[in-house]
Amino acid sequence: xxxxxxxxxxxxxxxxxxxxxxxxxxxxxxxxxxxxxxxxxxxxxxxxxxxxxxxxxxxxxxxxxxxxxxxxxxxxxxxxxxxxxxxxxxxxxxxxxxxxxxxxxxxxxxxxxxxxxxxxxxxxxxxxxxxxxxxxxxxxxxxxxxxxxxxxxxxxxxxxxxxxxxxxxxxxxxxxxxxxxxxxxxxxxxxxxxxxxxxxxxxxxxxxxxxxxxxxxxxxxxxxxxxxxxxxxxxxxxxxxxxxxxxxxxxxxxxxxxxxxxxxxxxxxxxxxxxxxxxxxxxxxxxxxxxxxxxxxxxxxxxxxxxxxxxxxxxxxxxxxxxxxxxxxxxxxxxxx
Numbered sequence: 001x002x003x004x005x006x007x008x009x010x011x012x013x014x015x016x017x018x019x020x021x022x023x024x025x026x027x028x029x030x031x032x033x034x035x036x037x038x039x040x041x042x043x044x045x046x047x048x049x050x051x052x053x054x055x056x057x058x059x060x061x062x063x064x065x066x067x068x069x070x071x072x073x074x075x076x077x078x079x080x081x082x083x084x085x086x087x088x089x090x091x092x093x094x095x096x097x098x099x100x101x102x103x104x105x106x107x108x109x110x111x112x113x114x115x116x117x118x119x120x121x122x123x124x125x126x127x128x129x130x131x132x133x134x135x136x137x138x139x140x141x142x143x144x145x146x147x148x149x150x151x152x153x154x155x156x157x158x159x160x161x162x163x164x165x166x167x168x169x170x171x172x173x174x175x176x177x178x179x180x181x182x183x184x185x186x187x188x189x190x191x192x193x194x195x196x197x198x199x200x201x202x203x204x205x206x207x208x209x210x211x212x213x214x215x216x217x218x219x220x221x222x223x224x225x226x227x228x229x230x231x232x233x234x235x236x237x238x239x240x241x242x243x244x245x246x247x248x249x250x251x252x253x254x255x256x257x258x259x260x261x262x263x264x265x266x267x268x269x270x271x272x273x274x275x276x277x278x279x280x281x282x283x284x285x286x287x288x289x290x291x292x293x294x295x296x297x298x299x300x301x302x303x304x305x306x307x308x309x310x311x312x313x314x315x316x317x318x319x320x321x322x323x324x325x326x327x328x329x330x331x332x333x334x335x336x337x
């Protein structure tokens with residue numbers, strides 16, 4: 001890297017892989033922000049040690065090896081990120097209490113654009129989206145770190161067993177064994193969220209369902225909302241460990257503890273391979289609307305099976321490129337509706 005031209009060329013060559021590496025690290029770590037840190041660390045390490053790169057593998061393979069080591073180091077603390085449904089039983093509305101847990105407890109949402117590279121093959125794009133959905137991500141977090149890496153590389157990224165063995169410095173037999181164990185663990189995890197069957201792009205019925213959801217939520221019409229929910233629909237609200245199941249408890253919560261959300265505005269976002277919305281609720285002090293949550297919706301058989309409200313808006317809204325205030329009537333709201 002003796003001159004500026006080669007330095008610039010290397011920067012561009014490394015940067016080209018940022019999105020796919022972020023997707024890989026996100027699947028490994030379950031955290032949007034830790035994934036971005038891991039990728040930055042990976043690219044810095046690659047830049048500093050490029051003169052030792054002998055070219056026996058592709059630059060991409062070499063970067064994945066570095067990223068895998070970075071993630072495995074970060075996972076030695078043993079923390080498994082989860083959803084509220086993974087940590088406790090659902091709470092009846094009568095006992096609902098809002099108890100937060102630390103940020104590093106929770107599986108975090110991620111904007112599709114930060115982790116899904118543009119691909120021409122629709123089938124490949126669909127697999128990539130499915131592999132960042134909340135239910136699949138939560139299942140991944142239950143795997144030991146090396147099994148997690150093997151499953152992602154083999155099943156999601158379609159690497160050959162020999163390529164994974166070389167990356168991890170192990171044998172093909174060991175890779176195949178780890179993959180079998182990982183598949184068995186995932187198969188055991190029957191999950192409500194796993195029922196999400198969202199087309200890519202959304203089909204006409206799913207788009208109509210979302211339109212009805214926006215109208216019901218913005219109008220705070222609990223009768224209309226109930227008609228859109230499966231009987232066993234789930235609502236979660238990280239960082240609170242409370243989660244509710246069934247439309248009666250969900251709408252009951254929304255009209256009691258959640259009553260301040262009446263009059264909210266929703267802007268569409270692409271999140272975790274699923275439809276979602278940025279929710280702004282009325283701001284009685286400043287006027288207009290203030291950020292309240294990033295909503296991730298799971299759809300199956302024409303109804304909502306789950307909706308998940310991620311409430312740490314000071315972190316999430318900038319990540320999604322969303323404003324931290326909306327005026328009472330703006331063109332932005334009209335475009336998003």
